[in-house]
Amino acid sequence: MQQKLCSRGSGSFLLERNGQACGAVSDSVASCDLPFRCPRCGEQERFRSLASLRAHLEYRHSYRSPDVITGGFSITGKLPDPLTANQTHSMCAHFLPLCPPEQNSYSGLETAAASAAVRRRLANILRAADSTMQRRLAKVSTELAQTDTELLCERAHSQHLAQERQEVANRERSLSRQVDVAVMVIAALREQLNASENELERREREVLTIQKFLEAAARQETCGKVRIQRFIENLLRRIALAERLVEYYQVNGSPPQSAGGQLSSSGLLDNRTPSSSQFGGRPPSSKPGGDRDREHRERLAQSSRLFCRPEHRDDIWNHQRRRQTGERECQGQHCITQ
Incomplete structure (x- = not known):
């Protein structure tokens, strides 16, 4: 035992x-x-x-x-x-x-038997209590182990949640930084867009100005071409007229009285000779030959100088045409009167 x-x-x-x-x-x-x-x-x-x-x-x-x-x-x-x-x-x-006093000899044996019975009973009681306590202790130990396991699981879960919370906070901070950077980039892009729009408007105004300038230049070019064409035509007519005058002078040797009258009536030639001949009572044919040649050369030089000046060309030619027409009419009237 x-x-x-x-x-x-x-x-x-x-x-x-x-x-x-x-x-x-x-x-x-x-x-x-x-x-x-x-x-x-x-x-x-x-x-x-x-x-x-x-x-x-x-x-x-x-x-x-x-x-x-x-x-x-x-x-x-x-x-x-x-x-x-x-x-x-x-x-x-x-x-x-x-155990009476007369049975002292058997008292030791009875006491030993009683002690053994008490010990057996106590052992049985202790064994039953021990088995009960062991069962309860095993149950409590199992529950405690389960509680410890659940506690460990909850602790691990709480640590996992704390880690996830930290990750979410870090991600939130990173996203907030990204949002701030995106806002700054959007503001910069908006400023660039406004600057580009202003530049585009300025370029459009410049293009419109250039188009207007080109249109005005085209109109001026057209007008210039027309004026050049007219100038060339007038120049060609004047050249033809000058050639005819030169041929006429070469054939006749001296300009006629009508041509001299045309040049003297333009206001740019010297009119003293006809006036002096009129007031002197002498005809122009009474001049000597040297004076006549000198006067002819001076008229040719003056006519050539006036012809070369562009501001007097149209007036001279128009005046010559009018003078020629008037001389023709005068000649016709003179013929009629005769």
């Missing part, structure tokens, strides 16, 4: 050590919180289960101590159960009358 108790006690110690090694209970539990205490050692030695208490009593104390046998001790640190105390006193009272 002692070997069985020793094996059970060593097994309980191994279970207790394995439970402590596996982390079945936390390190924060103090020794004063354990349910069972040693009746001989007091509060200094407390135990988790009856098996560990029994192993402690087996190795360090004896079951035959008076306080253990009489039941006057409490392994839980509380007062003994009144029912257990009454049963113990009744058993003692039941065995004491059986």
Whole structure:
């Protein structure tokens, strides 16, 4: 029986050590919180289960101590159960009358038998209580392990949530920075767009100005072409007229009186000779030949100079045409009068 108790006690110690090694209970539990205490050692030695208490009593104390046998001790640190105390006193009272003074020889054997019966009964009670406590302890250990597992899971879940929260915060900060950068870029692009629109409007105004300038230049070019064409036509007519005049002068040798009248009436030639001839009472034919040649050369030079000046060309030619027409009319009237 002692070997069985020793094996059970060593097994309980191994279970207790394995439970402590596996982390079945936390390190924060103090020794004063354990349910069972040693009746001989007091509060200094407390135990988790009856098996560990029994192993402690087996190795360090004896079951035959008076306080253990009489039941006057409490392994839980509380007062003994009144029912257990009454049963113990009744058993003692039941065995004491059986030992009269005349039977002193048999008192030792009866006492030993009673002690053995008490020990067996106590062992049965302890075994039943130990099995109950072991079952409860196993259940509590299982629940504690489940609670620890759930606690670890919740802790891991909380850490995961904290990590996700940190990631979300970091992502929010990065997104806020990206939004700020995007706002700055949009503002810069808007400024560039406004500048581009202003530049485009300025270019459009320049294009309109250039178009107007080109249209005006085209109109001026057209007018210039027309004026050049007219000038060329007039120039060609004048050249033809000059050639005819030169041919006429070459054929006749001296310009006629009508041509001289045309040049003198333009206001640019000298009219002193005709006037002096009129007031002198001498005809122009009465001049000597040298004076006539000199006057002819001066008229040719003046006519050539006037012809080369562009601002007087149209007036000279128009005046010559009018003079020619007037001379023709005068000649016609002179012929009629004659």
